[in-house]
Amino acid sequence: MRNICCLNQISHYGTDRLTGDYKLVDDMKDAEGILVRSASLHETEFPAGLEAIARAGAGVNNIPLDECAKKGIVVFNTPGANKNGVKELVLAGLFLTSRDVVGGIEWCREHAGEEDISKKMEKSKKAFAGNEIRGKKLGVIGLGAIGCEVANAAAALGMEVYGYDPFISVNAAWMLSRSVKHIMDVNTIYKDCDYITVHVPLLDSTKEMINQAAFDQMKDGVVILNYARDLLVNDDDMAEALKSGKVKKYITDFPNAKTSAMDGVIATPHLGASTEESEDNCAVMAADELKDYLENGNIKNSVNYPACDMGICQVAGRIGLLHANIPNMIGQITSILAAEGINIANMTNKSRDKYAYTLLDLEDPAKAEAVSHLEKINGMYKVRVIKG
Ligand SMILES: NC(=O)C1=CN([C@@H]2O[C@H](COP(=O)(O)OP(=O)(O)OC[C@H]3O[C@@H](n4cnc5c(N)ncnc54)[C@H](O)[C@@H]3O)[C@@H](O)[C@H]2O)C=CC1
Numbered sequence: 299m300r301n302i303c304c305l306n307q308i309s310h311y312g313t314d315r316l317t318g319d320y321k322l323v324d325d326m327k328d329a330e331g332i333l334v335r336s337a338s339l340h341e342t343e344f345p346a347g348l349e350a351i352a353r354a355g356a357g358v359n360n361i362p363l364d365e366c367a368k369k370g371i372v373v374f375n376t377p378g379a380n381k382n383g384v385k386e387l388v389l390a391g392l393f394l395t396s397r398d399v400v401g402g403i404e405w406c407r408e409h410a411g412e413e414d415i416s417k418k419m420e421k422s423k424k425a426f427a428g429n430e431i432r433g434k435k436l437g438v439i440g441l442g443a444i445g446c447e448v449a450n451a452a453a454a455l456g457m458e459v460y461g462y463d464p465f466i467s468v469n470a471a472w473m474l475s476r477s478v479k480h481i482m483d484v485n486t487i488y489k490d491c492d493y494i495t496v497h498v499p500l501l502d503s504t505k506e507m508i509n510q511a512a513f514d515q516m517k518d519g520v521v522i523l524n525y526a527r528d529l530l531v532n533d534d535d536m537a538e539a540l541k542s543g544k545v546k547k548y549i550t551d552f553p554n555a556k557t558s559a560m561d562g563v564i565a566t567p568h569l570g571a572s573t574e575e576s577e578d579n580c581a582v583m584a585a586d587e588l589k590d591y592l593e594n595g596n597i598k599n600s601v602n603y604p605a606c607d608m609g610i611c612q613v614a615g616r617i618g619l620l621h622a623n624i625p626n627m628i629g630q631i632t633s634i635l636a637a638e639g640i641n642i643a644n645m646t647n648k649s650r651d652k653y654a655y656t657l658l659d660l661e662d663p664a665k666a667e668a669v670s671h672l673e674k675i676n677g678m679y680k681v682r683v684i685k686g
């Protein structure tokens with residue numbers, strides 16, 4: 299029986315795939331797999347038997363990726379599975395910041411039930427008037443799954459869209475509407491755009507990228523949309539920018555103690571991916587990734603180990619080795635197996651930054667002694683006997 303611990307509420311479309319050999323458990327102590335959404339795992343003591351963590355979602359800043367890699371724990375996410383949910387909320391954000399819809403709704407609530415509300419509103423409505431987004435310039439920073447969707451949708455709504463992503467994938471570049479202007483220097487977005495939306499992961503390199511230096515270059519009355527992570531924005535600089543009128547509105551899906559109390563902020567409680575459709579997509583993808591890794595050793599959509607797919611094992615044994623990406627690992631692995639008289643039927647070795655993965659199909663099952671020798675190789679993090 300394989301124990302899977304769900305740390306957040308995961309759509310049943312995902313957990314329904316974990317039947318038969320799988321058991322959903324509340325306590326992670328005997329878990330082979332973890333399914334998680336946004337719960338933070340930074341303070342978690344991972345159990346020795348934990349093989350994989352699947353994040354049903356995109357952002358993995360809640361998971362210590364390096365620590366997991368060194369413990370031989372493969373971390374997955376579900377790229378693109380919630381992109382439409384987020385895109386739709388970003389579009390709502392564009393409309394909510396271009397006109398004072400929220401202020402207007404509040405006004406109607408304040409005057410609810412009054413006989414003369416319809417007369418009064420005709421006098422009061424000018425306070426909530428705004429602009430149309432058509433023809434305005436939108437800067438999209440980060441053209442991954444979500445950024446691309448947002449850029450294309452905004453272009454279809456008649457916005458002039460500027461897109462910036464120095465690391466854009468070939469796939470994303472293919473998806474992008476030809477009308478999106480390719481920007482090579484993010485400062486062009488800061489200088490020219492009326493609306494700026496960030497869709498980058500939270501990394502050391504992106505932390506507080508929206509800061510005083512960026513605001514200094516922006517147009518007066520710019521609107522900032524943040525459906526990515528709160529720490530991408532320097533809150534104190536944002537407070538100043540809102541006060542001075544540099545920023546007209548800041549709409550964020552990630553309010554914190556500071557931003558939630560600022561005038562000019564429209565906040566939603568991390569709702570981007572909270573649609574039935576996105577939750578179902580993420581859960582299914584996460585469960586499938588976890589299953590394929592636990593059952594076959596295949597890795598798809600990992601964020602700390604390379605991709606690897608050898609299908610279902612057709613021979614007597616399969617082992618998966620998670621190790622450092624350093625010289626002579628393959629040499630040592632094959633020597634140990636040769637010394638045990640085990641023939642390798644098929645093998646894949648892939649690396650990703652500091653980490654590497656070797657998946658071996660063996661004509662005879664790996665004996666405990668061979669596994670123990672493999673485990674002793676310097677730089678070996680984990681040896682998994684998948685079959686045999
Ligand atoms: N509000 C919500 O509920 C949700 C928020 N998110 C957030 O949105 C982020 C993006 O999600 P996806 O588009 O699915 O991820 P993705 O991985 O498909 O795209 C991220 C893009 O950012 C680019 N990038 C990285 N550093 C950059 C930089 N310095 N400047 C410009 N571009 C840079 C990458 O090249 C990549 O194309 C996630 O990491 C997460 O933090 C994601 C899903 C739901």
Ligand SMILES: O=C(O)C(=O)COP(=O)(O)O
Pocket residue numbers: 335336337354355356357358380568570571572
């Ligand atoms: O996928 C992401 O990065 C998200 O922010 C969505 O988080 P959630 O699954 O709604 O807790």
